[in-house]
Amino acid sequence: MATSIQLINSVLASGQYRALLSTIKGFRNGVVYGAKVRFPHALVMTLLFKRGSLKEMARGIAEATFTHSKNLALFVFFYKGITNLLQSFETKRKQHHAFLAAFVTGYFVFGKYNKVNEQINLYLLSRILYGLAKFAVKKGYIPQPKQDTFPWFAAVVWGVVLWLFEYEGDTLQPSLKSFMTYLYNDSNIWHSIKDFLLYNKL
Template identity: 65%
Template sequence: MAAVVERMNRLLASGNYRPLLAVIKGFRNGAVYGAKVRFPHALVMAFLFKSGSLYDKFKTIFEATFTHSKNLAMFVFIYKSLTSLMEQIQSKKEQYHPFVAAFLGGYLIFGKYNKVNEQINLYVFSRVLYGLAKMAVNRGYIPKPKGDAFPWFAAFIWGIVLWQFEYEKPTLQDSLQSSMTYLYHDSDKWNSLKNFLIYNK
């Protein structure tokens, strides 16, 4: 066994088969990161907002964790495989390689609708929009704000989301609806000290 480990260490240190090994390591990192990110989130959401037995809650937690971990691992695998292949074919990196690889990976992996993919896509979408706004300022496409723009950014998104919650609730994601119901509607309901301070309802 020690000889096999030593041989593997020599192979990994040699730099041979680097593109292939990078794909394998990317798959591993995607699986680990997906589990690390999803498990605590699913645990909190299940115990805060999901009704049902302990078995049902843990089943939900492990299904969400597995889906997130598997999908992220598969996406990284596809992305790194395609970028590596395009670089080998063209003998250099091109700016369009990441877009093409991620576009195909996004369609194949994150294009299948489920709650986990919806949350991942919304998370990435918000970061993309924020990044595009910064890029537009940095490149001079729009003028740099004279003052601090962050308070206005916060004001608009919170104003819009609470208006949506009160008047267009079905348009919001289910987990956001649950969180907002708990914060803004359930706080209007009580009939004793017990469900005023200790329990929600």
């Protein structure tokens, strides 16, 4: 047993099979990170907004956690595998390798519609739009703002989302619409002290 572990450790330390081993470890990290992120989120959202038996709620949490972990692990595995393959054809890593590998893998892994994939894709969309704006300033495509633009960013985001909620609510993601309904619509309804302070609805 000790000899086997020593052999594995020597292979890992040698740097041999680095591309393959980094792909395998990427899969492992995808599983762990997906579970760490999704489990507490699914648990909280289920306890706050879902109704049903304890078994149904537990199944929902487990399914969401499994889907997130599986998809993230598969994405990392195939992304790293494809970038390593492309690099082997061109002797060194090029910028377009990242886009091509992620484009192909994203289509097959995160292109299937489900609630988990929708949330992950929307999460990334907001981050890349923010990142692209910073990239445009960094490269000089747009001038560096002379004052802090974050308040204007916040104003536009909140102005648009509340307008959509109030007048085009069917265009919003269901979970966003649900919590906005709780905050803005349900706070207009009460019949007594019970559903004014103690409960949202009787």
